[in-house]
Amino acid sequence: MAExxxxxxxxxxxxxxxxxxxxxxxxxxxxxxALTDQLSQFAEGKIPRWxxxxxxxxxxxxxxxxxxxxxxxxxxxxxxxxxxHPVMWGLDIVSFIWWVGVAHAGTLISALLFLTRxxxxxxxxxxxxxxxxxxxxxxxxxxxxxxGRAWFDWFMFPIPNSNGLWPQFRSPLMWDVxxxxxxxxxxxxxxxxxxxxxxxxxxxxxxxxPRKFILSLAAMGWTGSARHWHHYEKAxxxxxxxxxxxxxxxxxxxxxxxxxxxxxGWHATIFPLxxxxxxxxxxxxxxxxxxxxxxxxxxxxxxxxxxxMDKVAKLALVSGLIIAYIYSMEFFIAWYSNDPYERWVFGxxxxxHTYWFLGWILxxxxxxxxxxxxxxxIRANMKALFVIGLLINLGMFTERFVIVxxxxxxxxxxxxxxxxxxTRWDVALYAGSLGAFFMLYLLxxxxxxxxxxxxxxxxxxxGNPHHPLGGAKGGRS
Amino acid sequence: xxxxxEKSHLPPPxxxxxxxxxxxxxxxxxxxxxxxxxxxxxxxxxxxWLLSFLFYLSLALGAxxxxxxxxxxxxxxxxxxxxxxxxxxxxxxxWLALLFVPVLLLAPQIYHWLTLPPTDELIRARWPVFxxxxxxxVSGLFFxxxxxxSSRLRYWSLRQDVTGDALCTHRMRFHSGxxxxxxxxxxxxxxxxxxxxxxxxxxxxxxxxxxFSGCAWIALATVYVIAxxxxxxxxxxxxxxxxxxxxxxxxxxxxxxxSAYNEFAQYFVVWNANMPEETFWYxxxxxxxxxxxxxxxxxxxxxxxxxxxxxxxVKTSLxxxxxxxxxxWLMQFADLAYNVLPAMPxxxxxxxxxxxxxxxxxxxxxxLSWVFLRQFRSHPPYPQKDPRLLEAMGISLPEEENxxxxxxxxxxxx
Numbered sequence: 001m002a003e004x005x006x007x008x009x010x011x012x013x014x015x016x017x018x019x020x021x022x023x024x025x026x027x028x029x030x031x032x033x034a035l036t037d038q039l040s041q042f043a044e045g046k047i048p049r050w051x052x053x054x055x056x057x058x059x060x061x062x063x064x065x066x067x068x069x070x071x072x073x074x075x076x077x078x079x080x081x082x083x084x085h086p087v088m089w090g091l092d093i094v095s096f097i098w099w100v101g102v103a104h105a106g107t108l109i110s111a112l113l114f115l116t117r118x119x120x121x122x123x124x125x126x127x128x129x130x131x132x133x134x135x136x137x138x139x140x141x142x143x144x145x146x147x148g149r150a151w152f153d154w155f156m157f158p159i160p161n162s163n164g165l166w167p168q169f170r171s172p173l174m175w176d177v178x179x180x181x182x183x184x185x186x187x188x189x190x191x192x193x194x195x196x197x198x199x200x201x202x203x204x205x206x207x208x209x210p211r212k213f214i215l216s217l218a219a220m221g222w223t224g225s226a227r228h229w230h231h232y233e234k235a236x237x238x239x240x241x242x243x244x245x246x247x248x249x250x251x252x253x254x255x256x257x258x259x260x261x262x263x264x265g266w267h268a269t270i271f272p273l274x275x276x277x278x279x280x281x282x283x284x285x286x287x288x289x290x291x292x293x294x295x296x297x298x299x300x301x302x303x304x305x306x307x308x309m310d311k312v313a314k315l316a317l318v319s320g321l322i323i324a325y326i327y328s329m330e331f332f333i334a335w336y337s338n339d340p341y342e343r344w345v346f347g348x349x350x351x352x353h354t355y356w357f358l359g360w361i362l363x364x365x366x367x368x369x370x371x372x373x374x375x376x377x378i379r380a381n382m383k384a385l386f387v388i389g390l391l392i393n394l395g396m397f398t399e400r401f402v403i404v405x406x407x408x409x410x411x412x413x414x415x416x417x418x419x420x421x422x423t424r425w426d427v428a429l430y431a432g433s434l435g436a437f438f439m440l441y442l443l444x445x446x447x448x449x450x451x452x453x454x455x456x457x458x459x460x461x462x463g464n465p466h467h468p469l470g471g472a473k474g475g476r477s
Numbered sequence: 478x479x480x481x482x483e484k485s486h487l488p489p490p491x492x493x494x495x496x497x498x499x500x501x502x503x504x505x506x507x508x509x510x511x512x513x514x515x516x517x518x519x520x521x522x523x524x525x526w527l528l529s530f531l532f533y534l535s536l537a538l539g540a541x542x543x544x545x546x547x548x549x550x551x552x553x554x555x556x557x558x559x560x561x562x563x564x565x566x567x568x569x570x571x572w573l574a575l576l577f578v579p580v581l582l583l584a585p586q587i588y589h590w591l592t593l594p595p596t597d598e599l600i601r602a603r604w605p606v607f608x609x610x611x612x613x614x615v616s617g618l619f620f621x622x623x624x625x626x627s628s629r630l631r632y633w634s635l636r637q638d639v640t641g642d643a644l645c646t647h648r649m650r651f652h653s654g655x656x657x658x659x660x661x662x663x664x665x666x667x668x669x670x671x672x673x674x675x676x677x678x679x680x681x682x683x684x685x686x687x688x689f690s691g692c693a694w695i696a697l698a699t700v701y702v703i704a705x706x707x708x709x710x711x712x713x714x715x716x717x718x719x720x721x722x723x724x725x726x727x728x729x730x731x732x733x734x735x736s737a738y739n740e741f742a743q744y745f746v747v748w749n750a751n752m753p754e755e756t757f758w759y760x761x762x763x764x765x766x767x768x769x770x771x772x773x774x775x776x777x778x779x780x781x782x783x784x785x786x787x788x789x790x791v792k793t794s795l796x797x798x799x800x801x802x803x804x805x806w807l808m809q810f811a812d813l814a815y816n817v818l819p820a821m822p823x824x825x826x827x828x829x830x831x832x833x834x835x836x837x838x839x840x841x842x843x844x845l846s847w848v849f850l851r852q853f854r855s856h857p858p859y860p861q862k863d864p865r866l867l868e869a870m871g872i873s874l875p876e877e878e879n880x881x882x883x884x885x886x887x888x889x890x891x
Contacts, residue, residue: 011872016864017643115727248738260749267750270682272742325661329682336669337680337754338602374654 023307025119025459030302032462039453040205042298047446050297055442061435069428070145078148080425086411087404087420092146093257094400095430097275098282099139099437100180100254101396104247105283106132107187109315110194111243114236120311122455123304127294128287129191130450134440135286136184138433143176172257179253183246190239196222196232198449251276258403264341265349265407268333274326278396281319281366285392287312292386294445303451306380313379316392320370327367341412349406354419358402365395491709500850503843510836521821521830522837523583524675528817529837530576531672532695532810533845535688537573538664539696540565541623542689544630545660548646548653553868554724557716558700560859561707563631564852565699570624572848576841577620580671581613588612589820590677599677606670607677615670619663626656634860641862664689672813675820679758683743690736695809697729698802705795712858716869719793726792729802733786737779761819766826770815778808810838 026035073080083090106128113121144153155165156177167174200222203215222228255275258266268274291312295304334342349359369391372378379385405420444450457463515522540562547555547562585591590607593600605611629652637645665685673684681687704721707713747755762771782801791797814834821827860866 011867011870013641014862014864014866016867020643020646020864022868252738252742256746256749259746262750262752267746267752268682269684269743269746270686271746273683273686273739321658321661325665326682328662329665329685333680333682336603338599339754 023305024461025122025305026456027302027305029461032457032460035303035457035460036201036205036453038300039303039449039451039456040202042445043202043447043449044205048297051442051446055439058435058438058442061432062439065428066432066436069425069432073145073425073429074150078146080423082420082422082426084418084420086416086418087408089404089408090420091401091422091426091430092142094397094404095433096139096142096146097254097278097400098393098397099135099142099433100251101275101279101282102286102393103132103135103139103183103187103283104251104276104279105281105287106130106135107190107243108247108280108283109287109312111190111240111247114240115244119459120308122452122459123308124287124291124312125455126191126194126452127291127445127450128283129187129194130441130444130448131283131286131290132187133184133191134437134444136180136187137440138437140180140184141433143173143180172253172260175253176257179246179250183250186239186242186246190243193232193235193239194452194455195449196220197224197454198452200224201453202449247280248276251279254279263407264339265345265403268330270326270329274323277319277322277326278399281316281323282393282396284312284316284319285389285396288316288385288389289393290441292382292389294450296382298445298450300451303456309382309385310376310379313373313385313388316388317370317373320366320373320392324367324370327363344410345407348410349402352410354409355402355406358398359406362395362399362402365391366399369395488709490711491706493706493710500843500847503839504847505843507836507839507841507843510832511840514830514833514836518830518833519583520586521827521833523580523586524817524821525830525834525837526579526583527587527671527675528810528813528834529841530573530580531813531817532838533568533576533841534573534667535692535809535813536695536699537565537568538623538660538689539692539694540700541569541627541630541660542693543696543700545626545653545657548630548649549657551650551865553865554721556863556865556869557713557721557859558704558725559863560634560856561703561849561853562696562700563627563634564849564856565696566627567631567852568845568848569627570620572845574620574624576844577616581616584609584612587820588674588677590674607674612670615666619667622659622663626652626659630656635856637863638857638861643864646864661685661689664692672816675817676758676761678754681743681747681755683739687736687739687743690732690739691809691812694729694732694736695805697725697732698805698809701725701729701798701802705799707858716859718871722793722795722798726786726798729798729805730783730786730792733779733782737783740774762815764825766828767815767819770811770826774808774812774815777804778812782808810834 030038078092081090081092083092109121109128110125113125144150147153147156156167156174158167167177169175196219199215200219203212203219206212206215252272252275255271255273259268259271261267288309291304291309295301295309331346334346348356350356350363352359369388372384372388378388409420410417511522511526514525543555544559544562544566546552547559580587590597590600591609591612595601595604595608600607606615630649633645633648633652636642665688668685668688672688673679673681701722704713704717704725708717744759747759761767782805785797785801786792818827818834863869
């Protein structure tokens with residue numbers, strides 16, 4: 001709806017009542033220059049105390065805990081993990097799927113909302129894309145080390161070699177390798193390309209020579225000419241299309257890791273879609289967890305507005321409802337198929353022994369707690385949203401644990417049954433990856449433009465030259 | 478409205494008066510042929526009737542979904558198409574419920590499981606749904622939910638035409654909120670009970686989503702064609718601008734991919750696990766003439782529309798999109814036939830008796846289009862006082878009329 005005209009007199013009665021008017025993308029109606037100042041301020045100013053408080057423990061986990069856990073695991077072997085017969089997949093694959101999930105909402109928010117022309121995505125898109133990039137890195141760690149002999153990882157790539165070894169492309173593990181790597185490359189490109197105009201803004205505002213030099217290299221000679229914008233926008237649309245497809249394919253492939261088997265609890269035709277939606281749901285939870293404190297600490301309440309948080313919460317609710325639908329379908333099909341193994345597995349998810357309480361946690365959190373988001377008061381309460389975001393992440397981690405361990409620990413032969421418990425090395429690896437993720441994220445918000453400055457400005461009335469307030473005609477400084 | 482937005486580049490107005498008898502002709506010709514079919518082969522007639530019923534059901538359910546999504550997303554652009562989507566959705570009750578009566582009467586001919594003894598292991602496991610009474614009660618429940626939902630949404634929409642009250646918008650959002658949950662449950666139930674159970678041994682968890690994607694797909698194709706006709710007839714010429722067709726086209730394109738994704742997911746998982754209780758369903762469809770239909774669906778339902786609609790500009794090219802939409806109707810019918818007709822006694826595509834499903838299709842099409850046109854003519858063609866109407870017309874509020882800012886001004890050096 002690009003046309004912006006003053007309402008003709010005869011149509012004035014059709015103007016929406018105040019309660020139904022659209023909220024502006026950026027509040028306070030500020031001039032473009034003031035907006036640039038506000039959005040560049042954190043990357044240019046001094047480092048606040050809260051940043052150090054968060055950064056030091058995250059950096060400890062990333063630079064001490066993670067390397068120690070990795071070195072010990074690689075040198076001693078995967079036996080240091082809790083994986084043992086019959087549960088041969090444990091926290092490694094659970095963490096992998098969880099990180100892939102966190103990775104997906106970022107791209108989905110940014111790319112899909114761009115394709116559907118949602119202007120509000122401009123304020124949160126960059127934060128979400130960065131979340132994608134760092135969490136895919138963490139996800140990629142697990143397939144690389146879970147093979148046991150990490151120094152043979154190159155066997156997974158189709159590299160001609162004297163041993164005549166060639167990847168087994170019928171193995172879902174190989175699909176993971178290619179899917180995750182493709183996703184990492186495309187999402188990094190998407191993230192970096194979107195930042196170029198803003199890096200140029202920071203370059204032009206840089207006050208020291210080293211900073212100007214580094215930002216000049218990163219901005220790749222961006223001048224903001226019409227030609228540059230033309231190419232940029234064309235490439236951006238193409239990347240958005242690619243990223244949206246990749247969100248679906250990568251998560252589907254992770255789902256196929258399980259459902260191509262014949263194991264009860266894993267083999268379901270809905271699994272590819274299940275993992276896509278699960279990933280998106282988990283990612284929305286993480287977006288809430290990241291954005292709610294940051295909008296306050298970075299004093300961006302007028303840019304990442306309550307209206308935007310409301311929309312993110314609604315999207316979390318939608319994905320949560322689809323997850324609830326998929327849970328229902330799993331139980332329904334277990335009943336409908338009359339397969340005794342399926343009925344056994346799904347019956348024991350809630351009423352079995354050892355892990356039954358996890359089944360209730362995942363239903364209670366992913367289905368129950370999410371329903372709170374139907375209420376506008378909850379969606380407007382940032383503390384409540386933050387807690388719900390945390391719970392969604394906990395619930396989705398539990399869900400993956402239930403899928404993996406819950407289907408494995410009771411084999412077809414009762415004599416094979418066993419119990420899985422993660423060891424300290426499992427936990428250390430996961431904690432290390434969490435630390436690495438947050439360390440990278442904190443570095444990102446400090447040194448790079450956390451909000452897409454040029455996109456936000458383009459979504460304001462001042463950024464639209466045809467608008468009555470367009471250009472330099474309106475806004476407060 | 479027209480005076481503000483009249484497009485001078487539109488071709489001359491379309492005169493459809495000579496087509497006004499088409500619904501009656503279709504009803505009579507299709508009805509007579511369908512009756513002959515019923516006499517020749519009751520079982521084939523039963524499955525053909527079910528197939529045609531499912532085709533129109535998918536269209537009406539798809540339209541209901543579009544109406545609810547419009548309200549849930551607080552969309553502005555789709556105001557112009559909402560009213561006729563509401564009419565399409567309200568075909569669900571009582572009209573499609575009436576057309577379901579023959580399915581209920583012929584159920585033992587259509588569903589083999591109704592003829593099995595109650596001691597059969599699967600029938601016993603699925604008790605009480607897989608009984609004659611259970612089938613009728615659950616089917617009635619589906620129609621009751623759809624009636625409640627479509628009638629409430631249309632009631633508040635028509636009421637807003639009179640009052641212009643914001644309350645109507647809130648009520649429509651409320652009904653869409655609970656409605657989308659009930660919709661997902663009933664649509665899935667209907668797809669399993671009415672369609673999947675023609676071969677009752679088969680089960681697939683994604684089946685409901687697969688049916689849903691077809692519903693939305695065919696509804697979008699229909700919406701595109703109706704929007705073109707209304708624009709050419711100057712009924713909605715001031716409201717339906719080029720971006721309308723672009724948005725509908727993009728959604729249609731997205732559902733082309735989503736539909737293929739679901740079908741592929743089901744096939745791939747079944748093929749890879751290779752479990753006999755699932756593979757039998759595809760083995761039937763990979764043999765003899767069904768194989769040809771499988772290939773037609775792969776290329777006709779996905780690759781052809783996908784590559785045709787891939788370029789951005791095509792989505793607003795009516796000369797390309799209208800044939801694609803008409804093709805989509807055929808493909809949706811073929812897809813439903815691929816699910817339903819293999820339950821026929823002969824194990825090949827029933828080419829010789831294909832006239833029976835087409836006769837049923839013509840009869841129901843004539844009847845439902847007559848109902849739709851009657852409803853369309855008796856109400857305003859678009860929501861007259863919708864709060865998003867100005868936005869749909871491309872008129873945005875001046876910024877000073879927007880609500881005052883609520884957040885404090887932070888940061889900034891200036």
